[in-house]
């Protein structure tokens with residue numbers, strides 16, 4: 472039962488120990504893997520001008536239509552909490568002329584994103600992504616690199632049994648032909664489409680393929696496949712990517728019906744899903760966005776990236792792995808004020824040496840200090856009182872197996888640190 476006057480906002484949650492350790496493990500693994508693929512960290516603001524997102528994600532998308540946290544700041548500007556990271560990274564890339572640096576430029580980021588969605592299991596209003604973006608190469612090798620890096624990361628953190636789905640949604644050359652095909656397919660059922668899709672019909676018919684309304688899902692059965700409308704270059708690109716994925720041993724399925732919920736994609740799109748999650752089963756997704764840098768006022772620059780959803784990954788990991796709270800290596804129980812003071816010196820010495828050490832409260836009974844050591848699952852416990860200070864020697868006890876021993880007080884640091892190294 473919760474107490475207190477305040478609650479976190481709907482769809483937003485606290486991340487606390489022990490879960491936070493799972494988060495940190497994932498972040499650490501991601502940093503290691505990204506480093507070996509040559510991706511450097513980038514941090515962009517959590518808030519941008521609203522137009523950054525409208526321009527990139529697209530006016531007819533669910534995110535822009537319904538889900539943005541948009542406010543007026545005190546200067547009357549429209550600003551938005553970022554619903555995703557790609558738009559901000561592209562804005563940063565163009566603003567800072569990073570296209571002037573040798574290509575490809577490869578970045579990664581981690582942080583909170585905000586979407587005003589209806590919260591449900593696996594869907595939050597503040598959620599965290601780890602994402603990557605690679606700029607400056609249109610080669611399918613970089614698509615394969617990004618996808619294999621994601622596969623490597625997911626398996627590296629202990630996730631198996633995930634499904635990789637890939638698709639190509641063409642480029643500005645072949646998209647018009649596909650749009651035409653969609654328009655003639657939906658023409659006969661136009662009146663049955665939902666209000667949004669009727670608008671999408673004239674503005675952006677591809678988005679009808681992403682509509683969540685049951686009737687629209689029914690109507691679009693049998694709609695033309697994007698793969699039948701790719702131009703030769705896009706078909707070649709996609710074919711080469713599939714061959715590379717096979718060579719790298721990445722198991723995938725081609726899903727021509729996968730339409731991503733963001734407008735900036737061109738050519739390759741992909742999604743990773745898990746059968747062990749409910750309706751919100753996408754753990755990561757991404758694709759190419761060859762036109763976006765230009766759209767933001769930069770030079771023609773092909774690019775590709777992905778983002779994974781931390782909460783969903785953590786949820787999956789918690790199904791199979793058991794995480795415990797970390798425990799201090801040393802606990803020093805102290806009897807009397809003098810020993811209490813000596814304890815402060817010893818634990819400080821240990822902590823400076825990189826050892827997690829905790830000190831009992833000399834005003835509490837030895838029994839209650841030992842109870843605390845037990846609750847913390849401390850490794851070694853020392854009990855120091857006047858006698859120990861007098862003799863200069865102290866007994867230790869290993870809580871796990873009750874082994875005991877004795878050491879000079881002045882030698883505790885070496886005993887622990889050298890013992891650690893041994």
Ligand code: HAM
Nearest residue numbers: 555557594595598753754755756757758776777778780
């Ligand atoms: P996205 O598919 O919108 O793509 O989001 C990527 C991942 O973020 C999803 O697969 C999911 O795991 C997680 N996610 C999205 N919304 C929520 C939510 N409300 N609650 C919890 N998790 C969520 C993008 O954001 C693109 N920027 C990816 C990208 C990068 N494409 C190219 N570069």
